[in-house]
Amino acid sequence: MQIRRCRFEVDEGFVMTGDERSSPSVLSGKEYAVWLADIKARLRQAQLKAAVSVNTALLEFYWQLGSEIVEKQQSAKWGSSFLARLSRDLMKEFPEMKGFSETNLRFIRRWYQFYGDDVSNSVTACDRIEPGVLSAAAGDQKVAQAVPLLTQIPWGHNRVIISKCSSVDEALFYVRKTIENNWSRNILTHQIESGLYGRDGKAISNFSLTLPAPQSDLAQQIIKDPYTFDFLSLSPEYTERELEKGLIKHITQFLLELGSGFAYVGKQRVLTVGERDFFLDLLFYHTRLHCYVVIELKTGDFEPEYAGKLNFYLKAVDMQLKTEQDDPTVGILLCKNHDALVVEYALSDIRKPIGVSEYELVHSLPDDLKDSFPTVEQIEEELRRLEE
Template identity: 50%
Template sequence: MADLFNAGSDYDQFLRNLKERIRTAHVRAALAVNRELVALYWQIGQEILARQQQQGWGAKVIERLAKDLRKEFPEMRGFSPRNLKYMRAFAEAYPDEQMVQQAAAQIPWFHNCVLLDKVKDPEERLWYIQKTLEYGWSRNVLVLQVESGLYQRQGGAITNFEQVLPPAQSDLVQQIIKDPYHFDFLGLGEERSERILERGLIDHIRDFLMELGVGFAFLGSQYPIEVSGKEYRLDLLFYHVKLHCYVVIDLKMGEFEPEFSGKMNFYVAAVDNLLRSPKDEPTIGIVLCKSKDKTTVEYALQGIQKPIGVATFQLERELPDPLKGILPTAEQLEVELNAAVVEVQPETEESED
């Protein structure tokens, strides 16, 4: 025992390494179990599909199958009628078993169920699978990303990255910028300004970082930089840990104006010269505005040698097109509520008498 205790830091290091190996093995075992489970569910779904198509089995076979499987395997969960229907839908969505093994089986089963419910396009579904694997999204985060339309918004900003950055880097940088950004979590009232918007984003920094995406580290708001004895302040400064570069964000409550690009070019140049180290990649500038005209932005970015992107933000989530014109507007609701108050007022007064 004395020898063991005298080992000191050697034993501590040994224990840490052993714990890490056990954790890694445990994770690998869990992933292997998940892959086997998803593969089994796909096979069950394929069998159900084949018999319904070839032998004309109806929907009632699902209920009977669920009952028989739960009777035979009472200790196993997952054989409810609802889950068997998911298995059938899963097999129908992925007719190629190789695709299941290489992609869908790499994420948990209930992640796959979310994608079956909410994403109908196969290419989009595969994109969400890849991002889930890359970023380790939980099921709730996956739901949030799907419902926010991340696939459609990713890489949608207007930029000059292709012209000023190497091809491999420009593709990566383009993908970190969305358009539009959804800031509906702010709940801003009628009084809206750039400072109020900035303050709201800082107060809701967790939601803001989630909307920006994985890799953004917040460094400060109204971040001061000094050039030739004069102080300038950056609305928001971030560092992107995956791209290894600073990211400057300038907030504008109105429509994009050409002079915004010149101002951002100055900010990016200043950060490159004052903050960037030799190990950092070139600083990126993002102008976030309420609206933009594509041609105006493209003209404004022509000839600028610093990487700058222009994207928009929304303070309220827009309704899907099928619901536009059906649901009442806020103004209509206010009129209806006022009318209702007027109608019930006499009854209220009489009851009080």
């Protein structure tokens, strides 16, 4: 038997044998690289679809299992002790699966019970519900209609939501936000603990008067009140410039707090009007609104003149930066406090779209509670004692 030796050479990012090198039918390095990149992209999409499909099928099974556990406990009066036996039997039969611990079985039952028969009241047409995904065994048809929404997020996310939310409306709000923004479990937890449900879309604005209906609704949804900047550590007498620098230093956390769609453009952007220069605190572009967003920072209470100045900035951006493809520029005024009626009066005759929100920095404990919590040194000492 003759062994043919091949010489390998590197050409423009990939490896070819000597025979391939001399063959006129072989793709060039650039063509191969493009084709390979396309294959990789399609494979990743296939993997993602497979993972989503597996997640959906598993959660549909969990939902049906939760329904059956509840039914068995009610009709057969088995109580909750049988979950330990069910856990042992399932783990014995399916040792490679990790979802059948007694704790997780309790979460499956709790997940099913949490949403209940009224879950459909919180489901809207925008949730893209696909009827017929589950069989009648899944329980009440109204409940079954919501399951395709719940099964679009991982099980760990579902556990976090039912552990931290007090109502179905709040829970489904975070389910939708997770789907929309592709949140990790840590980010989801942060958003729940920061009270996003109570802050989202709550800012006072004039959007309904200054923007067409579809854009005004979306603009209102992207603004919170208050914003939580708990990632900042500023002195009690911080200035607007210090606040601005802190937000830019922690731009990742800042963008997370702003929400999806915000792209950072720059700070202290210079706009020349006439013979004067004006400086925008922060400039963003919103990819869903398709417009520039000017954010102005104030360390004190809202004053009516702030709205007039921001209105001027928006006009300048529309004249100098906005293109024909962009929608009208939106302004967000962040201040430490505001009087709602004063804000409504100030915005009533403003022609540019402006929203006004408060912001919160790190919350400190009241002095009378500080002594109730252990110090870092005390915690470290306790940990050392336990390790001994």
